[in-house]
Amino acid sequence: MTHIWLRAEPRHHETRVGLTPAGAAEMLAAGFTVTVEDSTDRCIPTSEYSEVGCGIAPLGSWPDAPLDAIIFGLKELPEDGTPLIHRHIMFGHAYKDQPSGRILLDRFKEGGGTLYDLEYLVDLDGRRVAAFGYWAGYAGSAMSLLAWAAQQNGTGLADVQGVSDASDLQERIATALNGQKPTTLIIGALGRVGTGAADLCKALGLSVTGWDIAETASGGPFPQVLQHDIFLNCILARHGTPVFVPASTVTDPRKLRVIGDIACDPDSDFSPIKVYDRATTWASPVLRVHDAPPLDVMAIDNLPSLLPRESSEDFAAQLLPHLLGLDNLGDGVWERARSEFSAHL
Ligand SMILES: NC(=O)c1ccc[n+]([C@@H]2O[C@H](COP(=O)([O-])OP(=O)(O)OC[C@H]3O[C@@H](n4cnc5c(N)ncnc54)[C@H](O)[C@@H]3O)[C@@H](O)[C@H]2O)c1
Structure with missing residues (x-):
């Protein structure tokens, strides 16, 4: 059973989210385990996720998530240099020679985790499947x-x-x-x-x-x-x-x-x-x-x-069909994103 862990965004002024409670309910119904970190900043209150049956975890607790959980957030992780052991779905901003990107990739290299960069989640024509x-x-x-x-x-x-x-x-x-x-x-x-x-x-x-x-x-x-x-x-x-x-x-x-x-x-x-x-x-x-x-x-x-609410709902609607395919990471958009990661590691 695939476990998705929706992390809180640590950055000030970042209240967007990539999964709505309605989307989480669809994932639960499809057999996924969905854990949502508590956050008072997120534009959608934590209570709406617990109401549809998601497990709730403390803010910022993803480093202690089970190793098989897929950590899903939007923007950067805390820059504390720790090795990254999980699979992460996020915008890494790491593949265009950005200095901060190299640091992030080195953390993945050290921890053995994988980055599924949302910017490189593309269809067969190379067109992004979900974008803000x-x-x-x-x-x-x-x-x-x-x-x-x-x-x-x-x-x-x-x-x-x-x-x-x-x-x-x-x-x-x-x-x-x-x-x-x-x-x-x-x-x-x-x-x-x-x-x-x-x-x-x-x-x-x-x-x-x-x-x-x-x-x-x-x-x-x-x-x-x-x-x-x-x-x-x-x-x-x-x-x-x-x-x-x-x-x-x-x-x-x-x-x-x-x-x-x-x-x-x-x-x-x-x-x-x-x-x-x-x-x-x-x-x-x-x-x-x-x-x-x-x-x-x-x-x-x-x-x-x-415009967090409008942009989150729009993005989450585009991404949900692909999140529902997370059971099959070895194929399609996820495999293409993984191979992009490997090419830059
Ligand atoms: N600042 C932010 O918060 C933020 C948020 C989302 C996206 N972005 C960035 O915005 C950029 C555009 O994203 P998008 O989703 O619109 O991409 P897109 O692929 O939908 O559109 C890019 C457009 O630029 C055109 N283009 C590319 N090279 C060009 C050139 N040399 N001359 C003229 N036109 C050219 C393409 O033909 C295309 O129409 C990306 O770099 C993305 O990372 C920034």
């Missing part, structure tokens, strides 16, 4: 618009707290913009992130230019990036990705004031944005990389957590 992209795009577009509005008022964007849902967020942006209409260029416009980013701009009646592979095929340079108020990077960077924003941009004549790097791979060599080197945080959402004229970069790496 749409809501990442929506939230990243929102944070970038709020950053632009704050800049017009001569202030920096502070922590955005207490957003109840997408319509609340949209109203807040409309109020902040106060009738101003910044122009936005989205690269990666045909993807999940790009679609969410564009949908919010369109809902607010703002002008959006959408580019995808065809428009960047020349390899650059791309002076059009400088001719928009906001640039949203929504691509999946890989070897050969052209540079969209070279280091010289900060001092170039430009209309550009805010870069929303929603793809957010600042420590990858493949990153197409060369004006900054670290992710930003909810407490400090933008990094000012130039004054006079200002240029702010918004690069938060867990953007969907701005």
Whole structure:
């Protein structure tokens, strides 16, 4: 009987979850054992999981879970260097030469555990089977618009707290913009992130230019990036990705004031944005990389957590059919994710 262990997320401001109580009930009915760590931060209360029959474990107790349990979380594990002995389903951010990724992989190597990286859970065509992209795009577009509005008022964007849902967020942006209409260029416009980013701009009646592979095929340079108020990077960077924003941009004549790097791979060599080197945080959402004229970069790496309930329900619905296939780890999406792990170990 396969045992799935839903761990709590240790990171501040991360309240998303990859399995809903309704999904847990389906797994229980299919014969899985489902353990859920208690968490007061999770956007779905622990009581809803116990009501459907899940076992409840103390917060952060997964290191003591039975060896055969599959530990399921979304974002990073506590960085305490301990060897990882279990099988883990999570976003590892470990395969694109990120320094923190190498540390994580070494912990797996030492403990003999396995990483099933959610980013590499793909179908036969290489397309991801479950992603938070749409809501990442929506939230990243929102944070970038709020950053632009704050800049017009001569202030920096502070922590955005207490957003109840997408319509609340949209109203807040409309109020902040106060009738101003910044122009936005989205690269990666045909993807999940790009679609969410564009949908919010369109809902607010703002002008959006959408580019995808065809428009960047020349390899650059791309002076059009400088001719928009906001640039949203929504691509999946890989070897050969052209540079969209070279280091010289900060001092170039430009209309550009805010870069929303929603793809957010600042420590990858493949990153197409060369004006900054670290992710930003909810407490400090933008990094000012130039004054006079200002240029702010918004690069938060867990953007969907701005709208935890919507994004969790969407992601969990996409993933559930595959979680129900966890009995057969040696095949399909799980086997492809394991072989990706082996290739990077
Ligand atoms: N910051 C966050 O919180 C967060 C959350 C979710 C996803 N992401 C990241 O966002 C990125 C995009 O994810 P997605 O789910 O939308 O992927 P996706 O595959 O659905 O879409 C990516 C799009 O980018 C396009 N693209 C790729 N290379 C391009 C290029 N050189 N020029 C122009 N277009 C190009 C593709 O054609 C595709 O349409 C990923 O890197 C993902 O890790 C970030």
